[in-house]
Amino acid sequence: MTNSIQDQVVVITGGSSGLGEATARLLAKQGAKVVLGARRDDKLKAICADIKETGGEAIYVKTDVTSLDDVKTLVDTAVQTFGKLDVIINNAGLMSIAPLHELKVDEWNRMIDINIKGVLNGIAAALPVFEEQENGHFINISSVAGIKVFSPGGTVYSGTKFAVRAITEGLRHEVGGKIRTTSIEPGAVDSELKYGSSHKESSDYVVDFYQQAIPADSVARAVAYAISQPKDVDINEIVLRPTVQEF
Ligand SMILES: NC(=O)C1=CN([C@@H]2O[C@H](COP(=O)(O)OP(=O)(O)OC[C@H]3O[C@@H](n4cnc5c(N)ncnc54)[C@H](OP(=O)(O)O)[C@@H]3O)[C@@H](O)[C@H]2O)C=CC1
Numbered sequence: 001m002t003n004s005i006q007d008q009v010v011v012i013t014g015g016s017s018g019l020g021e022a023t024a025r026l027l028a029k030q031g032a033k034v035v036l037g038a039r040r041d042d043k044l045k046a047i048c049a050d051i052k053e054t055g056g057e058a059i060y061v062k063t064d065v066t067s068l069d070d071v072k073t074l075v076d077t078a079v080q081t082f083g084k085l086d087v088i089i090n091n092a093g094l095m096s097i098a099p100l101h102e103l104k105v106d107e108w109n110r111m112i113d114i115n116i117k118g119v120l121n122g123i124a125a126a127l128p129v130f131e132e133q134e135n136g137h138f139i140n141i142s143s144v145a146g147i148k149v150f151s152p153g154g155t156v157y158s159g160t161k162f163a164v165r166a167i168t169e170g171l172r173h174e175v176g177g178k179i180r181t182t183s184i185e186p187g188a189v190d191s192e193l194k195y196g197s198s199h200k201e202s203s204d205y206v207v208d209f210y211q212q213a214i215p216a217d218s219v220a221r222a223v224a225y226a227i228s229q230p231k232d233v234d235i236n237e238i239v240l241r242p243t244v245q246e247f
């Protein structure tokens with residue numbers, strides 16, 4: 001028996017760890033053909049080998065989402081290999097927490113480049129394919145910090161995640177007739193994300209805060225839910241957090 005995820009071709013940026021990896025594993029188990037992009041190709045290679053060992057289909061392309069050419073190559077590889085693209089999950093991200101007065105300008109720029117421009121690059125790469133096919137699904141990973149400003153410390157990170165929500169909603173207005181758009185806003189989820197801050201006090205705070213984190217598989221299940229709806233049902237937003245998380 002087939003399910004609605006069976007044979008879907010799904011590109012996932014940031015597939016080398018955390019939410020992206022968990023989503024790749026779950027979707028592949030449900031029959032999707034997953035195409036993973038990230039910078040650490042050794043990790044991608046190992047994850048794809050694991051998926052294939054258990055009967056799934058997975059390929060990877062070393063990708064830096066800040067490069068439009070890289071993201072185009074990722075999408076082109078998916079289409080060339082599997083003949084179509086059903087879903088792109090713009091997931092790659094960085095969370096560097098520090099009060100603004102610390103002037104971690106390089107980290108602000110990295111977050112803007114990865115979290116916002118990376119998502120835009122995913123849209124630029126996949127939109128022409130989706131328009132040509134007259135269907136497709138963008139899933140962009142925002143955050144609860146894209147609903148409420150996580151400050152002090154998370155001001156710029158929150159700014160990037162508010163941007164992801166705004167871009168996803170604008171995208172829905174512009175292409176929503178045929179193409180589905182989903183913004184997912186998770187709270188604390190266990191992954192490598194909590195280690196992205198160079199400011200010691202903030203980093204200690206985040207690592208402590210993440211003691212309440214839930215497994216990355218919880219986001220993977222939300223993604224699978226959005227994808228598996230009938231094509232005339234567009235799940236536009238999903239917010240999920242640990243039951244005990246206040247923020
Ligand atoms: N964990 C959480 O609590 C939450 C996470 N999110 C969001 O979920 C997304 C995934 O994060 P999560 O899994 O938690 O964190 P991880 O740090 O575990 O994963 C981040 C992923 O992004 C990739 N990445 C980072 N920079 C780039 C880049 N320039 N080009 C390509 N890939 C890149 C990393 O791969 P590599 O280093 O190999 O390039 C890695 O695969 C992020 O957007 C994050 O903001 C949202 C809410 C909560």
Ligand SMILES: O=CCS(=O)(=O)O
Binds near residue numbers: 144145150186
């Ligand atoms: O994006 C991160 C989720 S939280 O740390 O703000 O809950």
